[in-house]
Amino acid sequence: MRIAVDNSLCEAHGQCGVVDYDLFPLDDDGFSAVGPSREVPAGEEATAELGVASCPARALRVLP
Template structure:
């Protein structure tokens, strides 16, 4: 599974970060610090990643 972020949609609500601080890092202003190309979710963390994606109120995150 890969997680991607649409930085144009992110409004720094931090809901993903509250699910998992390591998978969903934030920058100093509270916006997503996920790299532009997204990241591959480590084995065994897929359920947590899905919860983080689903937690975003603006659907700025997506898992594929």
């Protein structure tokens, strides 16, 4: 499983980082630093889905 952020949509709410800062790191300005494709460690899939769902700007997504 992989996750990604659309930086043009990220509004720096930081809710993903609250779910799991290691999986959803934020830059110094509070914007997502997930990048265009980040591997989700085995066993962290549910946390990844929760973090994606927590984004009020819908900037995060699970990649196929």
